[in-house]
Every structure is written in C-alpha cells, then in structure tokens.
Amino acid sequence: MQLLTFTAGGQTYAIEATSVVEVLPAVPVRVVPRLPDYVLGVVDYRGRLIPVVDLAKRLTDDFSARRLSTRLLVVEFSFPGRAESSPQLPKARLGIVAENMVSTLRSDDVDTVFPTMHLENSPYLGRILRLNGQTVHMLIVENLLPVELASGLFAAQAELPSP
Amino acid sequence: MIDASSGLPSNPPAHPSVGPGNPVPPSAERIEAIPSAAAVPVDREDCWRRIGVTGDRSCRELETYIHCRNCPVMAEAARAFFDRLAPIGYLESWSGILEERGARRDLEVVSVLVFRLADEWLALPTTALVEVTKERRCHRVPHRTGGVLEGLVNIRGQLQLCVSVQRLLGIEGAAAGKTPPAGDLVRVDDPELRRLLVVERPGRHGPDRWVFPVDQVAGVIRVGQATLRAVPATVSQSGARFCQALFDWQGVMVGILDETRFLDGLNDQVRST
Numbered sequence: 182m183q184l185l186t187f188t189a190g191g192q193t194y195a196i197e198a199t200s201v202v203e204v205l206p207a208v209p210v211r212v213v214p215r216l217p218d219y220v221l222g223v224v225d226y227r228g229r230l231i232p233v234v235d236l237a238k239r240l241t242d243d244f245s246a247r248r249l250s251t252r253l254l255v256v257e258f259s260f261p262g263r264a265e266s267s268p269q270l271p272k273a274r275l276g277i278v279a280e281n282m283v284s285t286l287r288s289d290d291v292d293t294v295f296p297t298m299h300l301e302n303s304p305y306l307g308r309i310l311r312l313n314g315q316t317v318h319m320l321i322v323e324n325l326l327p328v329e330l331a332s333g334l335f336a337a338q339a340e341l342p343s344p
Numbered sequence: 345m346i347d348a349s350s351g352l353p354s355n356p357p358a359h360p361s362v363g364p365g366n367p368v369p370p371s372a373e374r375i376e377a378i379p380s381a382a383a384v385p386v387d388r389e390d391c392w393r394r395i396g397v398t399g400d401r402s403c404r405e406l407e408t409y410i411h412c413r414n415c416p417v418m419a420e421a422a423r424a425f426f427d428r429l430a431p432i433g434y435l436e437s438w439s440g441i442l443e444e445r446g447a448r449r450d451l452e453v454v455s456v457l458v459f460r461l462a463d464e465w466l467a468l469p470t471t472a473l474v475e476v477t478k479e480r481r482c483h484r485v486p487h488r489t490g491g492v493l494e495g496l497v498n499i500r501g502q503l504q505l506c507v508s509v510q511r512l513l514g515i516e517g518a519a520a521g522k523t524p525p526a527g528d529l530v531r532v533d534d535p536e537l538r539r540l541l542v543v544e545r546p547g548r549h550g551p552d553r554w555v556f557p558v559d560q561v562a563g564v565i566r567v568g569q570a571t572l573r574a575v576p577a578t579v580s581q582s583g584a585r586f587c588q589a590l591f592d593w594q595g596v597m598v599g600i601l602d603e604t605r606f607l608d609g610l611n612d613q614v615r616s617t
C-alpha cells in the first residue's frame with residue numbers, strides 16, 4: 182500500500198497513491214463567485230477545467246500556507262450517480278491544495294487503529310491508519326465536496342466533448 | 345553496494361567525534377559535524393556533497409542507507425527546501441504548462457524496469473513487478489531442472505518458482521572471450537550487480553508469481569508511447585515473440601516484454617517439462 186501524505190492544521194492526511202493523477206505546484210486558480218470558501222476556483226488542467234478545493238480550509242479555519250511544499254494534487258474518481266448512467270464518460274477530476282505534499286509512505290504492514298467514523302458533517306474522513314510509525318487519516322476524496330455542489334461541478338465537466 | 349564508508353585509515357575521518365562502533369543518530373551527527381549548526385541555515389547544510397554520495401563517501405550513515413536519498417538528513421533538508429515561498433513567476437509559468445493540450449500526449453507513458461540478460465537489454469512494465477532483490481541460492485528440484493525451471497528460491501520466507509528467462513527467450517550466454525557490443529555505456533559486468541526480479545499477475549488460484557535472475561538492473565524509466573517502435577517481423581530470435589515493442593535508450597535497443605505473453609510462455613514451459 183502506497184500513500185501520498187500531506188497535512189492540514191498540523192495533522193497528517195493521506196490518500197492511496199492509485200487515485201493520484203498528478204501532483205503539481207499550486208498554480209493560480211480562476212475564482213468562481215459564490216462558491217463555498219474552501220473551493221478556491223477552477224484550474225485549466227490540460228484542456229479541462231477542474232474544481233480545486235483547499236484542504237486546510239475544508240478541514241480547519243485557515244487556508245493552506247503559500248509554500249513550495251503546498252501543492253496541487255489532481256485526483257480521479259468515478260462520481261457516484263454518473264458512472265451508472267453513462268459509463269463511457271471520463272472520470273471526475275478534482276484538484277486538492279494541501280500543505281507538505283512532499284512524501285509518500287509505503288508499507289505492507291498497515292494497521293487500522295480507528296475505522297471510518299461516518300460522520301454526517303465530515304463524510305470525507307476515512308479510517309485512521311498507523312504505518313511506519315506514523316498516524317495518518319485517510320481521506321475519502323469523493324466526499325470532499327457536498328453532493329449538490331459536486332453534481333453541479335462535475336456535471337459541467339462531463340458535458341465537455343472528450344478530446 | 346558496499347562503498348568506502350568503512351573508513352580507510354589514510355582518509356582523515358570526517359567526523360572526529362564519531363568513533364567506530366558508536367553509531368549516533370543522524371541528527372546528533374549533523375550537529376557535531378558543523379560547529380555552529382544552529383547558526384547555519386538549513387538550506388546550506390549539504391553533507392551529501394561533502395561526505396555523502398556526491399562527496400568523498402566517508403559518511404558512516406552510508407553503511408545503513410547506502411545512498412543519501414534514503415537518509416533522513418537529506419529528507420529533512422528536502423522538506424526544508426520546499427518550505428519557502430515559490431520564486432516569482434514560477435507558479436504562473438506552470439499555469440502555462442498545464443493549459444497546453446499537447447502536454448496530454450506526454451502523459452501517455454509506460455513505466456518500465458530496464459534490465460540486462462547477457463547481451464540483451466529488456467524491460468518489463470512496472471505494473472507486473474513486485475520486487476527487485478539480491479541474488480540468492482536457488483534450490484534445484486530433482487528431475488525438474490534443466491529446462492526453463494531453475495528451482496525454488498526463498499523470497500521473504502516463501503518458496504517461489506525461479507526460472508531462466510534467458511533460456512525461455514533463447515538468449516545466448518555471454519561468452520567469456522566475446523567483447524560486449526560497442527556503444528553500450530550503461531553495461532557493467534559485475535557479478536555483484538546480479539539481481540532477482542519478482543513478477544506477479546493475478547491467477548486463477550491466487551497470484552501467479554515468478555522469480556528470475558538478471559545480470560544488471562538499470563532502473564525504472566518512463567517511456568513515451570510515441571517513442572516506442574514495433575518489433576520487426578523479420579527478427580529471427582525466438583525471444584522476439586515475447587516483446588511488444590522496442591525503444592532506443594541511451595544508445596541501446598531495449599525490448600519491452602509483453603507481460604501476458606511472457607508469463608504465459610513461462611507457464612507453458614514449466615508446466616510441460
């Protein structure tokens with residue numbers, strides 16, 4: 182199991198490396214008015230606009246610090262409700278800005294110390310793992326955006342003709 | 345992989361305070377190595393250039409970490425390096441890179457592990473690879489050896505089938521008197537560099553796992569789809585049928601093994617003997 186780790190509010194979070202498309206410098210985003218403050222805007226990612234979420238703002242009160250180690254992570258997932266209706270559509274892509282995105286953790290010896298909590302207000306929090314002496318909280322990236330917001334943003338993404 | 349870090353008597357020790365048999369944690373050593381460590385900004389602390397792999401290799405930690413990139417001191421320095429503001433214009437320049445649609449083509453790359461068997465350079469998609477490990481003893485299986493099957497080898501406590509890919513592909517062994525092909529700058533003939541590759545694919549009864557020795561592993565590289573060439577139909581070598589494509593890498597021709605055909609070939613050969 183290989184994890185990409187990053188931090189928000191001083192805590193380490195991680196996602197599985199298999200869902201990562203690319204890790205990029207935190208490029209400037211185009212602001213979209215009237216979105217929740219944790220949605221920074223949209224970025225032209227290789228001809229496709231993808232929404233960008235600031236993880237620190239989503240999880241805590243502050244925005245991510247502007248550092249070189251604060252990077253833009255592009256993840257890909259099948260958006261629920263979309264895959265069934267039209268499986269040929271490209272997967273949904275989301276940008277996540279988070280701090281200290283500089284290392285990966287790899288281990289065959291993974292210990293779940295706390296299962297997924299299924300909290301109504303934070304459905305994006307997964308299980309808590311302990312590996313290589315570090316405690317990391319897994320993120321469920323599909324749930325980072327509330328369903329209504331996600332369906333709006335990703336529906337627009339899907340309408341684009343695939344290049 | 346043993347380097348000169350054991351400390352030759354003629355070399356003055358880089359860490360006078362660190363005696364043999366007295367390992368110190370890297371952080372403590374770092375502070376002792378530089379008299380006024382607290383006053384030195386972290387980004388100027390470059391022990392890997394002085395005593396590490398790009399220096400005189402006298403660092404005792406090399407015995408443990410083999411290469412500076414595995415050392416926590418360098419990891420910490422890298423973290424410190426990124427912990428600063430982006431240079432002016434850097435992030436903006438990346439916006440331009442991302443907006444190019446043409447960049448999409450560069451993403452279509454295959455990641456392969458390049459290795460050498462006698463005189464042939466071959467590559468295997470990293471998706472099929474489990475691990476690269478040091479060569480170790482292969483236990484012969486009575487009445488079953490002589491063909492492609494070499495025997496059984498112990499990988500992390502489990503006995504795995506060890507095979508000769510050289511024999512499967514029909515690659516001739518490097519003759520002692522034969523000079524290696526010219527222009528091959530990567531090639532190093534050293535028995536110390538022999539490795540075992542462990543490959544795997546999902547099978548009907550659990551994972552289908554094979555181990556085979558190679559003469560040298562050059563590393564993992566990413567190859568653009570556009571640079572791949574088809575295998576010429578006229579190639580007389582029987583091994584060519586296991587290759588899906590060829591590419592030119594540092595002046596040598598590397599054949600990418602088709603993992604399905606390759607593993608099917610191994611299955612056929614070993615089950616039939």
